[in-house]
Amino acid sequence: MIERNTLEKPSKFSDPIFVMLVASLCCLLWGSAYPSIKLGYIAFNIMPEDIASKYVFAGYRFTLAGMLLLLLSRIVRKQKLQLTKPQWTGLIMLGILQTGLQYMFFYVGVANTTGVKGSIMNATTTFFSVVLAHFIYKNDKLSRNKIVGCLLGFVGVIIVNFHADLLAFSFSFTGEGFVIIAALVFSVTALYAKRLTATIDVLIITGVSLFVGGLVLTLLGLSLGGRVTHFTLESTSNLIYLALLSSVAFCLWNMLLKYNKVGRVSVYNFLIPVFGALLSALFLGETILELKNLVALLFVSVGIYLVNRVRSVQSSNNTPIK
Helix, strand or coil, rough: CCCCCHHCCCHHCCCHHHHHHHHHHHHHHHHHHHHHHHHHHHCCCCCCCCCHHHHHHHHHHHHHHHHHHHHHHHCCCCCCCCCCCCHHHHHHHHHHHHHHHHHHHHHHHHHCCCCHHHHHHHHHHHHHHHHHHHHHHHCCCCCHHHHHHHHHHHHHHHHHCCHHEEEEECHHHHHHHHHHHHHHHHHHHHHHHHHCCCCCHHHHHHHHHHHHHHHHHHHHHHHHHCCCCCCCHHHHHHHHHHHHHHHHHHHHHHHHHCCCHHHHHHHHHHHHHHHHHHHHHHCCCCCCCCHHHHHHHHHHHHHHHHHHHHCCCCCCCCCCCC
């Protein structure tokens, strides 16, 4: 059990500049997953409509990511998985929900909508996180700056993904609806993961949750007839990269949530589709410095600045409502 004063010690992860750099790195890594996953589908010969095989592919990715983090925890920190029954229950539930359930909805949703709408709907993660934190934590209330900052960030996401099909309104529950549900699941489980960091090391939390969620996705995909074959140097390297980015990004993100207000960190999620669009353009040989990309980055940056402008005199750690 971690002593109470452990969480009160100063940490680099609560320094504003360090938070900005680490959160941006996480979003850059997650943004790079967009083109990497597409390249992975090609390398493994996974067809767009083959959701089951996509589950298996994601399962392999997250299971490997979890194994890497648990191995790192064992080698570097000399930590053993000596957890209480309630802690094991919490970690298993986190893995099933945050990795397993979220990606079940996400992959089906993305398959039933356009990439443009999927990216925009997925950006609702920030709104869910900020609103939920308002009701759960005493010192993370909604403010005018937060509301305006989130709206500006969302506008930035719309700009970077702007396409003619946005002008024609359409909504599918198994398409856009499922992507929104996935965003809600991620927001809720991120708050739950933050609560677990009070008594469990972040490496273990992230490692176990990714490993368990990866197993759930793998078993689900295999049971539905999905298969991942064609392991070559290219496809295997792609899978390893995706596993590494997941382990690094999720671990760092959970560290940020441990030491900071949820709203302060979650607003950086708006950078993910911006980085994703820029990196996708780079890998596809398209023009990166388009006006809409620069304008979108400006809107998102101003939104992040507004959310983080007001500095609380209280500790940066959230205090749950009793």
